[in-house]
Amino acid sequence: MAGPTPVQIFHEEEKKRQYRSGTFFLKVGLLLLFLLVPVLFPAFKTIDLAMQIVLFAVLVASFDILLGYTGILSFGHGMFFGIGAYCVAFLIGKYGMPSYTNLALGFLIAAIVSAALALLISFLTLRVKTIFFAMITLAIAELAIILATKLTGFTGGEDGISLNTPGIFAVSFNMGDFMGLEITGRVFTYYFILFSCIALFLIMLRFTRSPLGRVLQAIRDNVQRAEALGYNTFLYQSISITFGCIMAALIGGLYAMWVGYVNPESSLGVLTIMLDVLLMVIIGGMGTLYGGIIGAAFLKITQTFLPDLQHLAMDLFPHAQLLHNVLERWLLLFGILFILVVIFFPKGVIGSVNEYLLQRKMAKPTISPSSFTPTPPGNRP
Amino acid sequence: MAESILRRWNQELTIAGAIVLLLLPLIGIQPKTYLTLTIAGIAMGMLLFLVASGVSIIFGLMDVLNFAHGALFAWGAYVGFTVFKYLMKWVVADSVLQNLAVFFIAIVAAMVAVALLGVVLERVIVRRVYGNHLFQILITFGATIVLVELIRVFWGPNDETMTVPLTFAGNWDIMDVIVYRYRVICIVIGAMVYAVLQLILKKTKLGTIVRAGVEDRDMVQAMGHNIYLLFTGVFAVGAGLAALGGLAMSIFSLQVYPDMGGTYLLFAFIVVIIGGLGSVTGSLVGALIVGLTYNYVAYLVPWAAAGVNILIMIIILLIRPTGLFAAGK
Numbered sequence: 001m002a003g004p005t006p007v008q009i010f011h012e013e014e015k016k017r018q019y020r021s022g023t024f025f026l027k028v029g030l031l032l033l034f035l036l037v038p039v040l041f042p043a044f045k046t047i048d049l050a051m052q053i054v055l056f057a058v059l060v061a062s063f064d065i066l067l068g069y070t071g072i073l074s075f076g077h078g079m080f081f082g083i084g085a086y087c088v089a090f091l092i093g094k095y096g097m098p099s100y101t102n103l104a105l106g107f108l109i110a111a112i113v114s115a116a117l118a119l120l121i122s123f124l125t126l127r128v129k130t131i132f133f134a135m136i137t138l139a140i141a142e143l144a145i146i147l148a149t150k151l152t153g154f155t156g157g158e159d160g161i162s163l164n165t166p167g168i169f170a171v172s173f174n175m176g177d178f179m180g181l182e183i184t185g186r187v188f189t190y191y192f193i194l195f196s197c198i199a200l201f202l203i204m205l206r207f208t209r210s211p212l213g214r215v216l217q218a219i220r221d222n223v224q225r226a227e228a229l230g231y232n233t234f235l236y237q238s239i240s241i242t243f244g245c246i247m248a249a250l251i252g253g254l255y256a257m258w259v260g261y262v263n264p265e266s267s268l269g270v271l272t273i274m275l276d277v278l279l280m281v282i283i284g285g286m287g288t289l290y291g292g293i294i295g296a297a298f299l300k301i302t303q304t305f306l307p308d309l310q311h312l313a314m315d316l317f318p319h320a321q322l323l324h325n326v327l328e329r330w331l332l333l334f335g336i337l338f339i340l341v342v343i344f345f346p347k348g349v350i351g352s353v354n355e356y357l358l359q360r361k362m363a364k365p366t367i368s369p370s371s372f373t374p375t376p377p378g379n380r381p
Numbered sequence: 382m383a384e385s386i387l388r389r390w391n392q393e394l395t396i397a398g399a400i401v402l403l404l405l406p407l408i409g410i411q412p413k414t415y416l417t418l419t420i421a422g423i424a425m426g427m428l429l430f431l432v433a434s435g436v437s438i439i440f441g442l443m444d445v446l447n448f449a450h451g452a453l454f455a456w457g458a459y460v461g462f463t464v465f466k467y468l469m470k471w472v473v474a475d476s477v478l479q480n481l482a483v484f485f486i487a488i489v490a491a492m493v494a495v496a497l498l499g500v501v502l503e504r505v506i507v508r509r510v511y512g513n514h515l516f517q518i519l520i521t522f523g524a525t526i527v528l529v530e531l532i533r534v535f536w537g538p539n540d541e542t543m544t545v546p547l548t549f550a551g552n553w554d555i556m557d558v559i560v561y562r563y564r565v566i567c568i569v570i571g572a573m574v575y576a577v578l579q580l581i582l583k584k585t586k587l588g589t590i591v592r593a594g595v596e597d598r599d600m601v602q603a604m605g606h607n608i609y610l611l612f613t614g615v616f617a618v619g620a621g622l623a624a625l626g627g628l629a630m631s632i633f634s635l636q637v638y639p640d641m642g643g644t645y646l647l648f649a650f651i652v653v654i655i656g657g658l659g660s661v662t663g664s665l666v667g668a669l670i671v672g673l674t675y676n677y678v679a680y681l682v683p684w685a686a687a688g689v690n691i692l693i694m695i696i697i698l699l700i701r702p703t704g705l706f707a708a709g710k
Contacts, residue, residue, distance in 0.1 A: 073518050124695060128702040131446055131514045135650045136698075139691055142647055146687045275526065282519065329533050335526030342520050343509055 030293070034194060038187050049304055051190060053296045055255050058197045060280045060292030061204050062247035068287030069208055070240040071220035072130050075274055076121065076137030079144045080245040082268035083117070084110040084252025086148070086155065089262045093163030094156065100166055107253050114249035115242050122238040130237075141268070148264040160263025163256065165189060193254045200247055205289060207243060216240050217287075279334055282341050285348025294349050299334075306330050406677040416558045418676045424564035426665075426672025427571025428633060431626030432645055433652035433664040434578065435619030441595040441659025443612050445507055446514060448521040450623050450649065451642025452528035453495050453502075457624025458543075458631035458641060459536055460494045461487040465544055472546050480546035491628045492621040498528075499620025503613050525642070532639045540638040543631045567629055571665075574622065578661050591615065595659055651694045657704025666705060 004012070037050040063077045084107075091106030092098040121140065125132040148155045155161070169189045207213055219226040219233045227233055256262050266272060280299050284291025310327050317323055327333075345352055407415055432454055439447050464487040465472050471483040506524055510516040549563045582588035594601045594611060602608045630645060631637045648671060656667025671690050679686035697704065 067515070071515060073515055124698050128698065131518065132654065132698075134446070134448075134518050135654065136694075139647050139650060139694070142643075143688055143691050150684060150687075278519070278522070329530045331526055332530035332534065335523050335530060338523040339506060339520060339527065342516060342523060343506075346516070 031198070038190055044186075045304075047186070047190060049300060051193060051258055053293075053300045054194055054197050055251060055258065056276065056280060056296035056300060057293040058201050058204075059248060059251045060277055060284065060295055061201055061289045062244045062251065063277050064281055064286060064289055064292060065204060065208065065244040065247070066241060067281060068285075068289075068291075069213060069216050069220065070237055070244075072237065072241060073134045074137045074241070074244075075134055076141045076144075077245070077248050077277060078273035079137070079141040079268055080114045080118070080248040081252035081255065081273060082144065082148070082262070082264075083114050084249030084254075085256035085262045085267040086161075086252075087113060087249070088253035088256045089161040089163045092166060093161045098164045098166035103166055103257075107250060110249040110253050111246045114245045118242040118245035119238060122241045126234055126237055133241075141274075145264050145268045148268055156263070158263065158265075160261060160266075162261050165257055165260065169257065189257060193258055196254055197251070200250060201289070204247060208289060212236070212239070275331075275334075279338055281348075282338060283348055285351035285354075286346075288348070288350040288354070291348050291350040303330075403673070406681065410677070410680060413558050414680070417560070418680055419673065420560055420564050420568070422673035422676035423669060424561075424567040424571075424633070424672070425676060426669035427568050428626055428630045429645070429648050429652050429672055430571050430665050430668035431574060431622050431629065433649040433656070433668050434574070434661055435622040435626075436646075436649050437653045437656070437658055437660060437664045438591075438615055439619040440653070442591055442598075442615050443511070444514075444598075445511070445517050445616075446521070447507075447616075447619070448518055448646070449502060449524040449528060450619070451644075451646030452525040452532075453499060453620045453623040453642070454627035454630075454645055455532060455637075455639060455642035456498060456528060457491040457495045457627030458637045459532055459627075460491040460624065461628035461631065462536075462541060462543060462637045464490050469544070472544050475547055477548045480548040484546055484549075487628060488625060491624040495624030495627075496617040496621040499617045500613055502620070503616040507616070508609075508612075529639050529642065536639075538639060540636050543635050543637055545632055545635065549632070563632060567633060570625070570629060574625070575661070575665055582661065648690070651690050654694050654704060655697045657706040660704070660706040663704055663706030 034050060034054060038047055041047065041050075059077075059081060063074070066072045066074050066077070087110035088103065088106035090096070091102045091109065096102040121133070121136060125136050149158055151157070165185065169185050169192065208216075215226070215231055215236050218229070219231065219236055223233055252267065256267070259266075276299060280292060280295030282295070283298055284293065284295030310330075313327055314324060341348065347355060403419075406418075410418065432450065436447060436450050439445055439450075465483065468483045468486065471479040474480065502524060506520055507517065510520050545563060549566055552559050552561045554560075580588075582592055590601060590606055590611065593604075594606075594608060598608060601611075626645070627641070631641070652664060652667040652671050654667075655670060656663030656665070670693065674689055674693060675686055678689045
């Protein structure tokens with residue numbers, strides 16, 4: 001038996017180091033926190049906040065596959081999210097009984113519909129220019145909202161659809177107390193969605209670290225070179241877009257399960273969902289996947305506590321009318337924040353931290369090849 | 382044989398085909414209604430042209446896709462609305478001269494104010510992200526949010542009613558065909574803007590430099606022209622056109638509201654994709670196609686109006702991915 005090769009030794013060491021690093025403990029801690037939320041803070045408001053953060057963090061990660069790993073901006077991501085939400089709502093709310101089969105079927109249909117639509121859009125636009133993707137997805141997303149609003153018979157129009165989740169996920173389900181925690185359908189739904197989201201996130205992580213993901217990053221950084229190396233960029237970009245959109249649809253279905261209600265405004269809206277997702281991905285950092293967690297946590301927590309902040313500011317300065325007007329328009333503040341982050345921190349929180357860590361590592365002699373930081377799109381030629 | 386005929390008569394065949402398509406709705410519509418709808422369609426097309434041409438020139442020269450164009454459009458409408466509000470006496474006066482005067486003051490005020498806004502936008506925000514499409518879209522999208530929210534801060538979040546200057550209100554009845562006066566004015570404005578743009582682009586030195594910039598930016602710079610000054614100027618002109626479009630459209634639809642830019646920006650995108658990014662003539666043709674089909678379809682099958690333009694866009698993308706009149710690059 002020959003001894004391990006130097007590369008193998010290096011990988012072994014790398015693996016060991018992985019479980020000792022600060023980020024590993026951070027991830028475990030984060031996971032524990034979300035696992036314990038229903039036990040520690042049983043109030044509906046906190047559970048809802050935690051669930052929204054989880055759902056949006058994974059949605060942002062799926063958007064990041066398009067934006068950060070493929071270099072394609074889609075304004076239709078909210079639409080795919082909505083398609084997923086509507087598919088699940090149709091199957092267990094409007095056109096079927098709430099049963100586990102129907103629920104699974106809803107997710108399956110959501111994946112198929114979104115995959116077909118994503119393939120169609122990428123086929124239409126990628127032949128021309130990748131920026132066409134942004135324009136056309138915006139147009140089609142608006143069309144989807146109009147259709148969802150106008151086709152009242154099919155989609156329930158502005159009123160949307162209320163749905164009941166089946167079996168142990170039902171709101172009425174109650175198993176009684178367990179260690180002080182009331183085991184209700186809500187709790188089951190929370191854990192179901194949490195574990196589904198973690199699974200989806202791991203799948204996406206695997207996707208970006210697969211050979212396919214590396215090719216995508218190569219295409220993002222330099223299309224010509226990737227083409228010259230013999231990669232069919234069109235095919236790879238289509239795969240990535242389709243993958244990201246299927247993920248978005250699945251998350252949309254989970255969202256519908258949690259909220260128990262879908263309507264055009266909250267599920268499809270370009271300005272409601274897309275804006276949040278864009279802000280989250282920019283704040284967290286493009287091309288990092290984990291950035292979504294930070295972005296989602298920041299934005300959702302701010303949105304939850306913003307009204308209190310407004311009241312505080314208004315009590316402090318009761319006479320500044322313009323300030324009141326500005327504060328009432330919290331979107332304005334987010335818009336300014338968005339521009340500032342794009343200009344000054346194009347890598348977002350995670351990207352900037354990664355850069356800082358890399359610089360510190362550079363100072364030390366031990367540098368590992370796997371401490372890879374994706375080139376932020378801002379520095380690309 | 383057939384192929385050579387096709388090639389020789391290419392232009393004539395295209396025009397003939399266009400005329401046939403234009404007359405096609407006559408199957409389902411009364412001729413008089415058809416004429417009214419056609420005028421409405423051309424008027425709408427001309428207004429869309431004002432918005433789309435700005436998007437198109439800015440992209441053609443600067444390679445910047447300006448998502449903030451819709452917000453500039455709304456700003457134009459609101460500046461005009463403010464002028465109308467302060468000169469309401471002239472707006473409702475039964476005098477052609479005063480009506481025209483207030484209309485022109487509103488147009489000039491809106492165009493100048495928004496062109497200045499465009500200069501600020503270009504200098505402060507867009508300049509930082511030249512050459513990076515992704516960041517251009519992101520940052521101009523951010524600018525849209527800020528500009529629209531600023532409208533809400535300054536003018537309030539509600540819809541406001543726009544007053545039509547008295548002379549422009551109402552309609553003429555020409556042999557039983559109802560022609561709204563304001564639509565004719567829209568057509569005149571659109572045609573004038575097209576003519577002026579073509580004259581500047583084709584006949585002046587500045588226009589030559591801009592067109593050369595669309596073809597090869599580096600070469601123009603090497604010839605000693607300050608391309609960045611040109612960029613700022615073109616951005617300002619595009620913003621001014623958006624403002625003119627916004628003001629004209631707000632009088633057309635009798636209202637202003639903060640989100641109005643979004644809807645028309647989408648129309649503008651569809652227009653430039655159909656017409657070809659970077660071409661002024663393409664924008665005009667694309668805008669007319671969109672305006673006419675929208676009006677015909679809205680009359681025949683109301684529920685399909687929103688989708689038909691996207692359908693046309695998809696068909697054009699399938700047969701001519703670069704649009705009908707692809708420019709330079």
